Amino acid sequence: METVYGLVAAGLILLFTFCKFLFPRKYRKLNLPLSPPAWPIIGHLHLLGPLPHQALSEQAQKHGPLLFLWLGSVPTIVASNASTARECLRTYDQIFASRPAKTESVQILSSNHIDMGWTDHGPLWRHFRKICKLELFSPKKMEASKHVRREEVSSMLKSLLKEGEGGKVVSVSSQVFDLTRNVITRMVLNTKYFVSGSAEALEFQKTVYEYFQLNGVFVLGDYLPFMAWLDFQGYKRRMKIVHERLDAMMDKIVQEHRDLKLGASINFIDVLLAVGQDDGNERFGIDNIKALVSDMITTGSDTSSITIIWGIAEILRNPSVLEKAHQELDRIVGRERIVEEDDIPQLKYLQAIVKETFRLHPAVPLLVPHESTQAVQIAGYDIPAKSRLLVNAWAIGRDPSSWEKPLEFFPDRFLNNTIDIRGKDYELIPFGSGRRGCPGLELGLINVQLGMAALLQSFNWSLPYPQRPADLDMTELFGLTLPRASPLCAVATPRLPRHLYCN
Secondary structure (H helix, E strand, O other), X not given: OHHHHHHHHHXXXXXXXXXXXXXXXXXXXXXXXXOOOOEOOOEOHHHOOOOHHHHHHXXXXXXXXXXXXXXXXXXXXXXXXXXXXXHHHHHOOOOOOXXXXXXXXXXXXXXXXXXXXXXXXXXXXXXXXXXXXXXXXOHHHHHHOHHHHHHHHHHHHHHHHHHOHHHOEEEHHHHHHHHHHHHHHHHHHOOOOOOOOOHHHHHHHHHHHHHHHHHHOOOHHHHOHHHOOOOOOOHHHHHHHHHHHHHHHXXXXXXXXXXXXXXXXXXXXXXXXXXXXXXXXXXXXXXXXXXXXXXXXXHHHHHHHHHXXXXXXXXXXXXXXXXXHHHHHHHHOOOOOOOOXXXXXXXXXXXXXXXXXXXXXXXXXXXXXXXXXXXXXXXXXXXXXXXEEEEOHHHHHOOOOOOOOOOOOOHHHHOOOOOOOOOOOOOOOOOOOHHHOOOOXXXXXXHHHHHHHHHHHHEEEEOOOOOOHHHOOOOEOOOOOOOEOOOOEEEEEEOXXXXXXXX
C-alpha cells in the first residue's frame, strides 16, 4: 500500500512539474483572451480533432472570436473573425510577420527555413519575395504568360472532351490539377515538365498532396518536446520520405536545366542561378534555388486547383448557379469562341462564383501560421511574445456576423458587394494579408477565374446517375491546404461547337 501511495505521490509531483513547465506562472498575471478548459500537459490539443479548422470555429462560437490556447507548451491565439484578423495582420502586421521556427514540418519539409513560405521575416525573405514578384508575378510577366494559360485551358478542354466521350464520367480533380501544374511549370521552366497522365506526373501529384497535408498536421512533438523522439504518429517518417521525393524531383529539374538548357529563353531558374552567383550570400545556394522552384510549382499547382474543384463541386450541388453562369457567358462571350482572360472583368457573376468559393472553401483554412516577436494587445487582451497565431480563414468566411446565411452557397451576395479578396477586406482573406500575404495572388486568382470560366462555358455539368446533388460528398481533408477528401468526378456534356475544343 505504501508503494502505491508513493507512486501516486510521485505521479502527482511529476504532473505538477510538467504543468508548471508548460503553463508558466507569468501568464496567469496577464489579461489573456478567453480559453476553453485545458487538460494537464497537453493543454488544448485534444480539442483539435481531425478537422482543426472546424473544431476551432466551434470553440470560437462558444468562447469568442479571439481564443487563447495552450497547444502543449506553445501559447497560441486563434483569430476567427474579421476584426481580430485585421488587428493581427494589419495593425500589428510587423509583430506577427515571423513564422514558427522549430516545428518538424519546417525543419524537414522546408529544409530548415530555406524556402520563401517559411523563411523568417528579414533580408533573405525580402530578397526571395522581390525575385518572385519581379520574375513571375509582375504585370509585365503576367501579360507575357497569357498565351500559356490560354493554351493550357484549351488543352484541358480537349482532354475533357475525349475523356467524357459518350457520357463517360470524367475526373475533374485530375484534369484541373494538370491544368494548374502545366501553367506554373511553363511559367517557371518554359516547358510543360510533367506529361499529363504519365507515372511521373501522377507521382508528382501524389507528392504535392502529401506535402501540403503534412505541412498542416499537428505533430505532438512540436508541442510536447519531451515526446518528439517517439514519432508515434509516424508524421516525421512520412515527412522525410516526401521531402526526399520532392527534393529528388527538384534536383532533377535544376540539373536538367543546367545540362540541357530547357526552354529557348531565359526563365526563372536562369534568374535564380544568376542571383546565386552574383549575390555574395552563401545562404543563397542550390538548396535555396530548389526550395524556391519547389515553392512556386507545388503551391501554384495545389491551391488554385483545390479552389476550382470546390467551385465545380458546389455548382454540381446548385444547378441554378450553373444556369445563371451559362446565361452570362453566352451573353458576354457567346458560343463561337472560348472565353479569354480579357473577358473576365465583364463576367460579374463568374467573379461572384469565385468569391463565394473562396469564402466557403479557402485553400489554406488556417492560413500559414505566424508568431509574435513581442508582446502586444489585441482586442483589449494581452498577447505574449512568442505566441503562435492561427488565423481561421475558414471560420471568418462563415461568420454569421459578417455574412447572411453563411453556410449557403449563394454567389449573388457578391453582385452588389464591394468586398475584395486581395487582403484589404478582412471578411474574406483566402490569400492572407499584410507582408506575409501570398505573393502569387494575381496569378492564383486569374488561374481560378479563367479555369472556372472555361469549364462552365464549355460543358453542362451533372453528377453520374443516380447520384443527386444533395448526395455529393463534401468531406474535407485537413492539411496546410484543404482539398476534398475524395476526388471529384462528374459528367461533362459539351455545349460549344466541337471544333473549338480541338484548337
